[in-house]
Amino acid sequence: MQAITIPISFAPLDTLPAVIRAGGVEADRCLVVTDEHVAVRYGDAVCNNLARNEFEPRLIVLPPGEESKSQDRLAEIYDRALAWGIERSTPLVALGGGVVGDLAGFAAATLLRGIPLFQVPTTLIAQVDSSIGGKTGIDHEAGKNLIGAFYRPTGILTDPALLKSLPTREWTSGLAEVIKHGLIADDTLFTELETQMDALFDRNESVVERIVPRAADVKVRIVCEDEFETGLRTILNFGHTFAHAIEKVAGYGVYTHGEAVAAGMRAALHVSKHATPGFDAERADRIVRRIPVPPGLASLSIADLIEVMKFDKKVRRGSVRLVLLDRIGHAFVTGDISSTLVEKAWAFVQEAIG
């Protein structure tokens, strides 16, 4: 597999026209896909700025929330883009969080067999995680993200200043992924988080400006080594096999993804401690448990959670695989974990949260 580069600019939102041109786009038309929440805040500013810079923008605004990652909404983007008469050179800007990035990214991947895609993430989770790495897709009634494509964005414009207006719950949920990046691949980042969690909860501007690119860079490095998730990239799923089970059993939307990941990482740390007795799981857990998780999680059925884990997308030939840590900053994948231990990990988390 050849090395790839991931073209992220950490820069103010108003540099978008320059970022698109720097991506080699000569077209004048420009699709901008966003959701209602983001449109209220940034829709006009982005479109006016594009118009001032020799683009003809066309805004497509979708309802917010995971429900928009559907075949119907995808078809709506297709209809509007194709009725407008886009060409292969017409760029599509995905302006929003993970839902917009995944859905609009998949539309860009599949319109005319691929048009230039620019990700402009507006949430913390999108800035450090979902906008990076080319995963796009929609949900199916059989599960989340079951239809999609790997598609490289032509550019990613990440402006940490956009995060000031994020609702508190989305902010703290995003911090779960930041912590995850430290835990799996960057012990220096994790050590910095240990001293900066208060500043991060307060969204201290200079700390945010420093940590976001650091956390994003962990994802960049991993994706560059394993674009199509055939090996190393799996470690990004630390806590996620548990998290997906929580989201499915509780019902999507009851917990944020970050909340589920935080609880899932606590379970995975518990298993990691058993797999590598010398591992300082308590040190890791001390930071992870600062992410608030609604207590209702303690009453989910453990039997149901385990059942769902068996059907996770990362299943290979029927056996559940888990990402574990053997030290802070280093993760590994194993298929060798007993159901009993997984059950104990769930019990640990439920007791800790309840």
Added chain:
Amino acid sequence: MQAITIPISFAPLDTLPAVIRAGGVEADRCLVVTDEHVAVRYGDAVCNNLARNEFEPRLIVLPPGEESKSQDRLAEIYDRALAWGIERSTPLVALGGGVVGDLAGFAAATLLRGIPLFQVPTTLIAQVDSSIGGKTGIDHEAGKNLIGAFYRPTGILTDPALLKSLPTREWTSGLAEVIKHGLIADDTLFTELETQMDALFDRNESVVERIVPRAADVKVRIVCEDEFETGLRTILNFGHTFAHAIEKVAGYGVYTHGEAVAAGMRAALHVSKHATPGFDAERADRIVRRIPVPPGLASLSIADLIEVMKFDKKVRRGSVRLVLLDRIGHAFVTGDISSTLVEKAWAFVQEAIG
């Protein structure tokens, strides 16, 4: 752009299980997508053979014809594949002509962000052209192939013996693409066609076994140099800007794609002669005109045809580009052709056919 290889096996259909295993597939389940016509002839044989070789095949049979390249049929494949519980390692075999290859290929490209795809082309046009090069997709009411992806098949199994049972009209239509490959990039192939057209019309076995891989190889070489159609690959559209206009104005299905391409090549040869006066267009036309084209084509409105050409997918910033020849075996792309000349080319073809 790095060099790619295209894994075609020219071998009997019953080697399919070995071809799939050679592609690195360890899964036991195997999706087979085909259409009703092909299912009658090969469905049982393929599935029984897979079952005898430690696969668990699941056959999905779609209605034949271009109408199946729709979002609805795609959703049907998604539903059935996901309800069955496929994993990322589950292969999908696209057994059929261009429609099946495009539709099932796009399903494989987008299920779980991509599962291993095996193309088993059963028509001449699919064997020498559409199964090679990774273009997959479906139609939209705004036009053909407007939704899709570039997706590399893990393997292509091409068995020229399957062509014996092809209806005559599909066979002769496929010959149009064979001739095209000689004209644009292989003068030796073209010279051979000049002496072998009768044998090809008769489907002489040894001639077919020799010519199919030769014609396929032209496509392979071009795609290897330009996988994503940013340059050289455009020459494969020789005759196609005209052909797409014919298909659209006449209504899809009135002419086969190959018939439209044959007529389109005659128009493109006429333009080529004007662009390069020394070019022996008559020698080329002598072979192209052996492909039967229904005479109704002579009564299509030239104004309508030209209007449609302006909206072809290969339009760049509003100007129509054409692929032309300057000698047999060498094509080039130009944006520099007057509407008047295009009109004359249409008039020439209509007179010649009418």
